[in-house]
Amino acid sequence: MKILVSDKLSPKGVAVFENADGISVDVKTGLSPDELKAIIGEYDGLVIRSATKVTSEIIESADNLKVVGRAGSGLDNVDIPAASKKGIVVMNTPGGNTITTAEHALSMMLALSRKIPQATSSMKSGKWDKKKFMGAEICNKTLGIVGIGLVGSVVADRANGLKMNVIAFDPYLSPERAEKLGVQLVSMDELLQRADYITIHVPKTNDTLNLIDKECFSKMKEGVLLINCARGGIVNEKDLYDAIQSKKVAGAALDVFDKEPPDTDNPLLGCEEVICTPHLGASTEEAQENVAVAVAEQMVDYLLNGTIRNAANVPSVDSDVLATLKPYLNLAERMGNFQGQVVDGGLKEVSIEYSGEIANVKTAPITVSLLKGLLFPILQEDVNYVNAPIIAKERGIKVIESITNESEDFISLINLRVKTSKGEYSVAGTIFGKSDPWIVQVDQFKIEATPDKFMLLFHTQDRPGVIGNIGTSLAKHGINISRMQFGRENVEGKSLLLLSTDDLVSAEVIKEMKELPHVISMNSIEIIC
Numbered sequence: 079m080k081i082l083v084s085d086k087l088s089p090k091g092v093a094v095f096e097n098a099d100g101i102s103v104d105v106k107t108g109l110s111p112d113e114l115k116a117i118i119g120e121y122d123g124l125v126i127r128s129a130t131k132v133t134s135e136i137i138e139s140a141d142n143l144k145v146v147g148r149a150g151s152g153l154d155n156v157d158i159p160a161a162s163k164k165g166i167v168v169m170n171t172p173g174g175n176t177i178t179t180a181e182h183a184l185s186m187m188l189a190l191s192r193k194i195p196q197a198t199s200s201m202k203s204g205k206w207d208k209k210k211f212m213g214a215e216i217c218n219k220t221l222g223i224v225g226i227g228l229v230g231s232v233v234a235d236r237a238n239g240l241k242m243n244v245i246a247f248d249p250y251l252s253p254e255r256a257e258k259l260g261v262q263l264v265s266m267d268e269l270l271q272r273a274d275y276i277t278i279h280v281p282k283t284n285d286t287l288n289l290i291d292k293e294c295f296s297k298m299k300e301g302v303l304l305i306n307c308a309r310g311g312i313v314n315e316k317d318l319y320d321a322i323q324s325k326k327v328a329g330a331a332l333d334v335f336d337k338e339p340p341d342t343d344n345p346l347l348g349c350e351e352v353i354c355t356p357h358l359g360a361s362t363e364e365a366q367e368n369v370a371v372a373v374a375e376q377m378v379d380y381l382l383n384g385t386i387r388n389a390a391n392v393p394s395v396d397s398d399v400l401a402t403l404k405p406y407l408n409l410a411e412r413m414g415n416f417q418g419q420v421v422d423g424g425l426k427e428v429s430i431e432y433s434g435e436i437a438n439v440k441t442a443p444i445t446v447s448l449l450k451g452l453l454f455p456i457l458q459e460d461v462n463y464v465n466a467p468i469i470a471k472e473r474g475i476k477v478i479e480s481i482t483n484e485s486e487d488f489i490s491l492i493n494l495r496v497k498t499s500k501g502e503y504s505v506a507g508t509i510f511g512k513s514d515p516w517i518v519q520v521d522q523f524k525i526e527a528t529p530d531k532f533m534l535l536f537h538t539q540d541r542p543g544v545i546g547n548i549g550t551s552l553a554k555h556g557i558n559i560s561r562m563q564f565g566r567e568n569v570e571g572k573s574l575l576l577l578s579t580d581d582l583v584s585a586e587v588i589k590e591m592k593e594l595p596h597v598i599s600m601n602s603i604e605i606i607c
Contacts (some may be wrong), residue, residue: 079144080379084109085127087149091370094397096379117140123377125149126156134160142386147373149560150175150360152402153390162391169376169389172465173228174369175360180232180357182309184240190303191216191275193329195353200417219243222273224266224289225280225308226251227257230562233277245269250456252424252499257476268298281458282309284602287585290314295321302326307333307369319345322352333359390462391607406436406492407447407544409515409606411422412529412541413452413494413507416517419554419603420535423500427476428452431493434485445479448494454606515603523574525567529563530578533603539596540566540573547594548575555587572598 081103083393095103111131119141126132127149137143137160145158145227147168161168174526189195192213200207221237223230223246230246233246237244246261247269256263269276277297280286289306291314306313315336329351335344337406338357346352360366370592372388379385386392392400402405430448432441449466470477487492494508506519507529517527520535522545538544545564552559558580566573583602592600 079122080104081123081125081261081377082106082118082121083112083125083183084130085125085149086129087125087127088366088367088370091125093150094371094374094378098382100382101378113197118143118187123147123381124570125373125377128155129151130155131403132156132161136450137164137166138159140164140166145169145302145377147377149366149369149373158391158501162607164466167380167386167389168391169373169380170374170462171369171372171386172388172462174372176228176232177379178357178362178365179307180229180254181362182237182303182333182355183229183233185280186276186307186333186353187275187303188216190305190329190331190353191535196350198457213360214242216275218243219274220245220266220272222246222269222276223261224269224278226256226261227281229277229308230277230279231259233279234259242275245272249423250425250473250512252426252474255472258474266294267297270294271299274299274577275303277305278308278312280308280312282311283454283455283458284582284585284604285311288312288314289588290318292317292320295477298326299484300326301328303328304330306331309505309520310334310338315344317348319349321348322346325438325579327351327356329353331464333357357575380529381457383571386463388462388465392411392463397445405513406439406444406490408607409507409509410444410448411451411516411519413492413505414448415454415605416451416529416603416606417496417503417505418452420505420520420601421496421498421501421503423450423498425473425475425496425498427478427497428470429478429480429495429497431480431482431495432491433482433493435488436490436492437481437483441479441481441486445477449477450490450494450495451607466538493519515587518566520574520576523568523578525563527563527576528561528578529605531605532579532582534575534577534579534583534604535603536575536590537598538573538575539598541569541596544594544596545575546572548577548597550590551587551591552577552579552583555584557581557583557587 079101083105086107091584095101100573113137118139122142123145125147130147134157143166145167148163151170152171153170156168199210226246226248234244243265244261247266289312332354334357376387430445446463446466449470450463453461453466488508491508495504504521507517510516515529517529559577560580561578563576588602
């Protein structure tokens with residue numbers, strides 16, 4: 079088996095391949111896309127970090143490729159659907175950078191609070207200006223954490239040890255889990271109003287793009303300090319600059335930028351109140367060694383023994399069982415992905431009912447696939463087929479399975495019910511033909527819909543012109559509707575409209591459609607499986 083390492087990897091990771099019987103390894107970093115495309119056909123495994131882009135064109139040329147391993151958690155540089163279609167396992171090392179990234183955020187907070195980078199620069203220019211760099215204590219100050227995932231949880235733990243008052247906003251976290259972490263769950267508005275320090279730890283999604291904007295800054299305390307070691311684009315950089323100029327924000331510590339590397343004329347780089355690092359959150363010797371060794375061991379174990387760990391696109395089951403379950407695994411993950419972008423509030427309970435012929439197969443992997451799909455919109459790259467049940471348990475989410483051989487309307491049916499702190503939601507699905515996934519019910523509305531990549535879900539009042547207004551609004555922005563499903567309670571009651579579109583709908587268009595007459599609510603859904 080031949081392994082190609084195309085990005086810089088710790089020598090300890092390379093050594094794992096070198097010491098494995100039946101494995102040879104080549105380290106060729108800095109390859110252009112054309113160079114990688116020309117040689118990838120020779121290899122059974124590809125090891126990457128963030129520099130290599132594993133596009134559909136690369137995958138198409140990878141005739142022998144069996145596995146792609148990412149030394150780290152992020153997989154936005156891998157075309158996972160293309161890899162899955164070709165039967166290539168994509169695996170990562172979730173959690174390998176957790177401690178390092180959390181420590182970096184805390185380091186940035188302390189450095190910002192005591193103005194250490196500015197004082198260092200001043201001293202190196204020959205000055206001794208103690209009064210100019212008066213700092214602030216963090217003890218007894220309120221730290222607001224936006225997002226309590228893997229990294230946010232570690233930040234909360236360490237901040238409690240520093241005797242800070244920790245509050246957090248996370249719409250998907252149960253109050254029970256928050257209590258165990260020693261944090262007080264609050265609304266986003268309350269966090270903005272109370273926090274002396276705000277640190278961001280959410281993934282970059284359509285919902286979190288420009289999450290911290292002009293409106294948020296207007297609600298913050300005067301003199302607040304902001305830390306972002308998550309992803310660029312979550313904080314609107316122009317609005318942050320304006321907030322610093324107005325003194326609303328006393329300082330910011332940024333490890334990530336909307337564009338990386340940022341343009342040299344980015345005004346934030348010229349602000350004395352801003353300290354910054356070049357995306358160093360995961361850059362420690364320990365973290366790089368950990369993820370390098372972990373991904374190498376996982377890949378060797380898969381290539382030589384067939385054991386799958388931390389896969390982003392394949393559950394850990396035997397190959398013969400996988401062939402039978404594959405349509406249901408795909409359906410379950412798409413249903414979970416759909417529901418994860420519709421629910422509101424912290425997840426409390428997930429109930430899965432299997433009925434009909436599906437009751438005769440091994441349902442445990444299907445449940446894992448469903449949980450992975452459900453949690454992915456919340457945690458993004460931090461969730462996979464291995465850790466999804468663990469994450470659900472850690473977050474205090476109760477998972478209930480029930481099985482019955484009877485199904486009234488379908489040969490097999492999966493019914494997913496989710497309870498949150500704000501309500502209950504349900505979606506049901508089946509397999510049409512041999513492998514096509516279908517959603518047949520959303521809450522009380524019966525429909526027949528394919529869970530396509532880009533979807534819009536509307537809850538409306540059943541009135542004349544509602545569908546026409548929505549179609550006209552989309553047409554005005556050049557957005558094509560590929561499928562449409564409609565369900566209603568009764569005449570002039572509430573109705574549900576599910577549209578599939580050719581492209582992702584922008585936030586501006588979504589905002590416009592939410593304001594259309596008789597539209598009660600709307601969700602933009604991107605199925606990532």
